[in-house]
Amino acid sequence: MNRRPPSTLAVVATVLAKDLRVELRTLQSVPAMLLFATTIFVIFRFGLDRTRLDGALAAGVLLVTILFAALLAINRIFVAEREQGGFEAIRLAPADGTALFFAKAAALLVYLVVLEAFALPVFWLFFLDSGSGLVPLLPVLLLLDAALAVTGALISPMATNSRARDLIGPLILLPLLVPAMIAAAGAGQHLLAAGGPSYEQYGTWLAVLGLYDLIFLLIGWAAFDFLIED
């Protein structure tokens, strides 16, 4: 038999393709995220009794909504591996275990990009006079998505292996995400300011987010194999 251990990239592609295929087939995570985000926007609109938001409040509403919508997917991202043997399969195969971490982070990133493709226009419609701040906000959101995806893929297997996964995941994850949320909010409040976007400390906040992503990517790369051991 012609058999050769697959490269890490090939395993990432295999697991990612499997996850996206299952999501397209079952619609377990993304529709729930979209519905959740829309509901939260409606609640904020009526709860704050405001039809227009700007500055820190606008950034806060948008980013908190994305954060909690992301938790829905993060809580589920390793459930199939736990319940249907994906962890064992990857440990029996001549495959790099960290490929599972990269694949899950990539899947979460795809889910979050789809979420924002839907949620940003809704947010604009509900709360903004002008969408001019949303375009420069995109790199911020992309880096925040990467932060959510990488930390989510790192913490989720630990939570999934515990009985109280719905509780443990957010309890560990949310404190870890504070720096990324501060950076995203720091950039977002100026970009969504009344009167149009300002770029105060824009580069600094992007750099902070990029550094955060890099650090957690390296931690995941180094530690993930240990996390999926029995």
Place this chain on the structure above:
Amino acid sequence: MSDPVPEPADAPALRTSGLSHAYGERWVLRDLSLELAAGETLAVLGPNGAGKSTLLRIVATLLRPTEGSIEVFGFDLPREAWKLRGRIGFLGHQPLLYRDLDGRENLAFHAQLFGIADGGARAAELLERVGLAHRASTRVDEMSAGMVKRLAVCRALLHEPDLLILDEPLANLDPAGAETVAPLIGPAPGRTRVVVTHDVDAALEQADRVLGLERDGSVAFELPVGDVDAARARRIYSERTGVAA
């Protein structure tokens, strides 16, 4: 990943010494020492809760032993478990199949994980041999338990493993299904097998060594199959394990 690591010369397929495992305070496997040559079959007998499945998971590199040592093909576990990746076929109680994928998709996924170049052809061949070719496009969650078991057999054999670990491999199969699957997972040149079964006759027929475990996980007997006849094995099994054979 690099190419498979050559195993140490003259190493037995399996060697354990004082192997024990506990889940918390509860010991399920106690002080197991045995040796199995490459190409041989070890049949493992014992009542429920005797540590049979735990032993299989340790041999499969999926579980760390609590005490004692274990070598598979000369590689010390769990320290050198990575050197065995791709050489073990594991058929446990869980089928290791994704419920939302169909049979063909599941096998393609595993073929890619194992780096099998002609995975599609290999999967098609196995599906044909277990009688699932016509249901290859059926999702696993729509299959019967017997069909899932046959698909799991295909998954475990896909990469032609050197060590085949089987936990009650014919459970959930009807007689026709068992007849179809048995030759595929039976003894074969170059294949070492560790098989958990409750069928003493089948164990003696196909095994080179027989291991019996007591209810508390200790070793009731560990015998070369040539040293024991079926009646004696059944009697020992019944007396020492409390299970009628």
